[in-house]
Amino acid sequence: MLSSPSGAGKSTLSRLLLEKDDNISMSVSTTTRAPRPGEVDGKDYNFVAQDDFDALVAQDGFLEHATVFEHSYGTPAAPVEEALKHGKDVLFDIDWQGTQLLDQKVHEDLVKVFILPPSKEELEKRLKTRAQDSDEVVAKRMSKANSEISHWAEYDYVIVNEDLQKAETELFTILKSERMKRFRQSGLASFVGDLTKD
Amino acid sequence: MLSSPSGAGKSTLSRLLLEKDDNISMSVSTTTRAPRPGEVDGKDYNFVAQDDFDALVAQDGFLEHATVFEHSYGTPAAPVEEALKHGKDVLFDIDWQGTQLLDQKVHEDLVKVFILPPSKEELEKRLKTRAQDSDEVVAKRMSKANSEISHWAEYDYVIVNEDLQKAETELFTILKSERMKRFRQSGLASFVGDLTKD
Numbered sequence: 001m002l003s004s005p006s007g008a009g010k011s012t013l014s015r016l017l018l019e020k021d022d023n024i025s026m027s028v029s030t031t032t033r034a035p036r037p038g039e040v041d042g043k044d045y046n047f048v049a050q051d052d053f054d055a056l057v058a059q060d061g062f063l064e065h066a067t068v069f070e071h072s073y074g075t076p077a078a079p080v081e082e083a084l085k086h087g088k089d090v091l092f093d094i095d096w097q098g099t100q101l102l103d104q105k106v107h108e109d110l111v112k113v114f115i116l117p118p119s120k121e122e123l124e125k126r127l128k129t130r131a132q133d134s135d136e137v138v139a140k141r142m143s144k145a146n147s148e149i150s151h152w153a154e155y156d157y158v159i160v161n162e163d164l165q166k167a168e169t170e171l172f173t174i175l176k177s178e179r180m181k182r183f184r185q186s187g188l189a190s191f192v193g194d195l196t197k198d
Numbered sequence: 199m200l201s202s203p204s205g206a207g208k209s210t211l212s213r214l215l216l217e218k219d220d221n222i223s224m225s226v227s228t229t230t231r232a233p234r235p236g237e238v239d240g241k242d243y244n245f246v247a248q249d250d251f252d253a254l255v256a257q258d259g260f261l262e263h264a265t266v267f268e269h270s271y272g273t274p275a276a277p278v279e280e281a282l283k284h285g286k287d288v289l290f291d292i293d294w295q296g297t298q299l300l301d302q303k304v305h306e307d308l309v310k311v312f313i314l315p316p317s318k319e320e321l322e323k324r325l326k327t328r329a330q331d332s333d334e335v336v337a338k339r340m341s342k343a344n345s346e347i348s349h350w351a352e353y354d355y356v357i358v359n360e361d362l363q364k365a366e367t368e369l370f371t372i373l374k375s376e377r378m379k380r381f382r383q384s385g386l387a388s389f390v391g392d393l394t395k396d
Contacts, residue, residue, distance in 0.1 A: 146394045149393055157375075158383055188350070188356055192347060
């Protein structure tokens, strides 16, 4: 799980992780909000009507779902279960609400990383560069950023993204280290059996 | 905590970690057994008489202590507390018994890494190359190795030491990653306070 306020560099870091590591795929969230210019259905989000969203909720088809700013967001269960079945990792890019809900479902196997911006000034600057957003939306987003940041202490790891290359290295270090966790190494039990048999 | 059966490469990996990382120091265990040829008092172990050992136990001067093969071993508390007070990490090289006891004292902050040999044949070969040991001692050590290995599932991380350079990289990856854990990054709370203040 990579969480952060908008403007902390999460999307860039997610893209680098997906490009450079063959064993991880992105969980694409489903939402009822309208696509922004440039957003691709099925890649950035699965864009659906409220009725379709509600039908998936009724079928227990989401690992977690929530409503933020009058729009619904959810993590579809099927692609995640399929990836894990094949020993692949899954990258989640959702907010603290979704993280808490997901944590209740897959606690032991969830690695939670929080990305912080280097300063308040830098965060404000990054949030203002999206030309298509109104002042009201930017103000809402700053407020949401502060609310998101307030949940930093619920995460396992924290990366302060001052230098992108350094933040990327730190993210890969966490990924590699977590893959060395004993419970994630399949085949260890039979390897140890061979080591100790008479 | 680095644990492993004798002959899995733990001593070499410990030495590399201490040489290459300035922020970690070794916890030197105290023992009542006699020094082996080449062992240095205060470096390999603190060699003490049984009476002195018992006096330290009585003063609560050990983080953990146990008796193995009729000799007493313990981890002195004072050097560890001193290192942690100065924000330094401490490397422990003790067996599964000591690990379990230490885990009860410092659970959240203890990172437990288990080193496995690449094969039973390689382990046997390595245990037999210590010329000063009698057959009886080697047999005892093989039995102790199997007993030690049987506790692999109590550790957080497992490294199979087939290639020393790869094992070293993996060990440093775990160290760096664990240092990025949120609760180990001092100063984060005030940094976040500055990020979110009006």
